[in-house]
Amino acid sequence: MRLFDFNRAPNPRRARMFIAEKGISIEKVTVDLYAMEQLRPEFLAVNPAGTVPVLETDEGVYLTETVAIASYLESLHPEPPLMGTTGIDKAQVLMWNNIVEQQGMAAIAEVLRNWSPGFANRAFPGTVDYAQMPELIERGRQRMTQFFDLIENRLKDRRFLAADSYTLADISLLAITEFASWVRVNPLRGRPALAAWHEAASARPSAQA
Amino acid sequence: MRLFDFNRAPNPRRARMFIAEKGISIEKVTVDLYAMEQLRPEFLAVNPAGTVPVLETDEGVYLTETVAIASYLESLHPEPPLMGTTGIDKAQVLMWNNIVEQQGMAAIAEVLRNWSPGFANRAFPGTVDYAQMPELIERGRQRMTQFFDLIENRLKDRRFLAADSYTLADISLLAITEFASWVRVNPLRGRPALAAWHEAASARPSAQA
Numbered sequence: 001m002r003l004f005d006f007n008r009a010p011n012p013r014r015a016r017m018f019i020a021e022k023g024i025s026i027e028k029v030t031v032d033l034y035a036m037e038q039l040r041p042e043f044l045a046v047n048p049a050g051t052v053p054v055l056e057t058d059e060g061v062y063l064t065e066t067v068a069i070a071s072y073l074e075s076l077h078p079e080p081p082l083m084g085t086t087g088i089d090k091a092q093v094l095m096w097n098n099i100v101e102q103q104g105m106a107a108i109a110e111v112l113r114n115w116s117p118g119f120a121n122r123a124f125p126g127t128v129d130y131a132q133m134p135e136l137i138e139r140g141r142q143r144m145t146q147f148f149d150l151i152e153n154r155l156k157d158r159r160f161l162a163a164d165s166y167t168l169a170d171i172s173l174l175a176i177t178e179f180a181s182w183v184r185v186n187p188l189r190g191r192p193a194l195a196a197w198h199e200a201a202s203a204r205p206s207a208q209a
Numbered sequence: 210m211r212l213f214d215f216n217r218a219p220n221p222r223r224a225r226m227f228i229a230e231k232g233i234s235i236e237k238v239t240v241d242l243y244a245m246e247q248l249r250p251e252f253l254a255v256n257p258a259g260t261v262p263v264l265e266t267d268e269g270v271y272l273t274e275t276v277a278i279a280s281y282l283e284s285l286h287p288e289p290p291l292m293g294t295t296g297i298d299k300a301q302v303l304m305w306n307n308i309v310e311q312q313g314m315a316a317i318a319e320v321l322r323n324w325s326p327g328f329a330n331r332a333f334p335g336t337v338d339y340a341q342m343p344e345l346i347e348r349g350r351q352r353m354t355q356f357f358d359l360i361e362n363r364l365k366d367r368r369f370l371a372a373d374s375y376t377l378a379d380i381s382l383l384a385i386t387e388f389a390s391w392v393r394v395n396p397l398r399g400r401p402a403l404a405a406w407h408e409a410a411s412a413r414p415s416a417q418a
Contacts (some may be wrong), residue, residue: 087284169225
């Protein structure tokens, strides 16, 4: 089993933090996104979408979405459970992980990819070039505010985002809360519940992964 | 248990098709999106994101993402399995469902919401108005082509999208393949594998849901 990884990127970090919480170790293969290695034919054969992380199983299957990698590792290594144990908890982990990906990560990516010179023609990952649209930067920032306000409200009376213990949903939230700094936003400011949650989450050893 | 639903929209249809494949029945509450009922305070108390479907459990928990609704119903009604049975199959169902949502559904929504007069200021669902940007229409259409080409390649030598039987990933793909007609795209044209898959999927009784 191997994890195609890049140290600086937020989605591979979610996979690495999940692996760290499980207390397991998996061989890593670096795909240098700064050198555009994700668009080389040998990596596109692994993942035609040109994204990391990818988990290659011992049977040679490539899992290209963090939630899928997490689900597979949870099946192999059930302890500690990071995707819920009851039916309702499992559902809420998937729900909040989806919200973090589609409302949070998508908003930050919209700002970063349309703003940073390093992402010229990279408004989306993958083999097709999409031009930057500067008018999306402000829209993305509005969506970020909306997302982190939703999270603040959710965390007001809870220790964890989805269930009664630390799960994939918290891991995803930690990764993107820190990813926000890439577009010079500190989502903790003015959001005390998120700040308290972040203090606890970032103190976990897995946060170093 | 109740499903907040709207007959014409593609995401509630995914939930309804999942329920139909399970052979169960769940009380439905219509949220009329054409009348903007999703933005009324009583519905925003159910789902602050203002989207359907939402499943209200008997314990009063609101599940607001289709994948979460599916996961919960799978835990209550395991047969027939629609989210995989082995660890690798479960992972691949989540993976392909995510790809359909984030690469497929997002692309069609980008076209529709920036193009249709009915979506003025509704570039995203929810309580915040986002102006339409006509320059996103063509970008969305390119993303749609890229997505359906990926799916065509995946289906070339497979009967089902994610596993060896019909799953949530197929249900999601069926919903958005037909949703494409809202922006006057027929994704089956020139894609024989997708067309063969669609013929079989749309012949299932659940496709009427």
